[in-house]
Amino acid sequence: MSESPNAGVTSRPYSAPIAQSDRPHPANLADILERVLDKGIIIAGDIRVNLLDIELLTIRIRLLVVSVDKALEMGIDWWRNDPMLSTTAQGLVEENRELRERLEELEEGSGSSSKDGSSG
């Protein structure tokens, strides 16, 4: 047997670049959490912990593993107010900034009231 069952015991980085895609193990955390938390056989043991009661798992991890559209379906949208997580919010901030700049340019009269922009 050439496979070493110990190969996976060493710690792995959170994420693997696509170039490492021939690794047999799920190298990235999303793959692992998706499998061990959402898949696999559910047999109630003597220690009862409802994974759905765990805030980290239901909200943060779920948001990270599940698509944003799916999270919206589930009624989860708190990240909209969380600038660390919200790319949508960052997009809007960026667009607002652009629009404000554009407005200032127009108000300064540099673009004046001309409607036929000479597009390049």
Add this chain to the structure above:
Amino acid sequence: MADRGQYLFAVARGLDPQRLEGVAGLRKAEIQVLEHRGLQAVTCGVDLDEFGEEALRRNLESLPWLEEVARAHDDVVQATALGATTAPMRLVTICSDEASVRARLDEWYDGLQTALDRVEGCHEWSVKAFAALAPESGDEPTSRATSGAAYLARKRAQADERRAAADDAARVADVVHEELGAHTRATRRLAPQDPRLAGYPGTMILNGAYLVHDDDQDAFRSAAEDLARRYPDAGIDVRGPWPPYSFATLDRE
């Protein structure tokens, strides 16, 4: 002395326990293989100070703790699946003692045998595909629109491009999934992963799980390679063989 529990990683059939030698359980505990009516429970002892109900509610809120335990769980399941037909358990399946593990195997005996029948000789493969990154054009200051109307037209054109790209991506995902399916026993399309945890750039358009018999592995892999050649922009990412996490399931009927 703290109370101990018995952590259940997987139920297997045809496992040579020696294959798990040198594989560490949780917190370096020794792996134990309990034989019961032709099934094998892969377990290890855990401290209920850390894995009891109260402690788990607290610990599962910590991403570093969760990652460590999830990876250790996966390592044991992987090592088991290398040499045996394996049904992985959900994370933190914990019984009070060995007798309780055996009682669970009795209770779920038929379902576990059916699940193991379904995945016998097979492993799970993961294939992901991504939407091609849209070229960023027209956002440079030099090409700035000179009127509000031109600005809005440009925004509209960009939105149209994005919609068309999304339609193309969905079609590619369907083709990849369907062609790979020809070499499988079963398939599942999982929800796309978010790039912040998955560590992939771009939008995931396909997160497919494929149950592939080991005899069909070569055909499956060459089909994936062929798709990768035909759709070079989709960044097709193939991983496996994994334990059949997505396919060894209990049907309550």
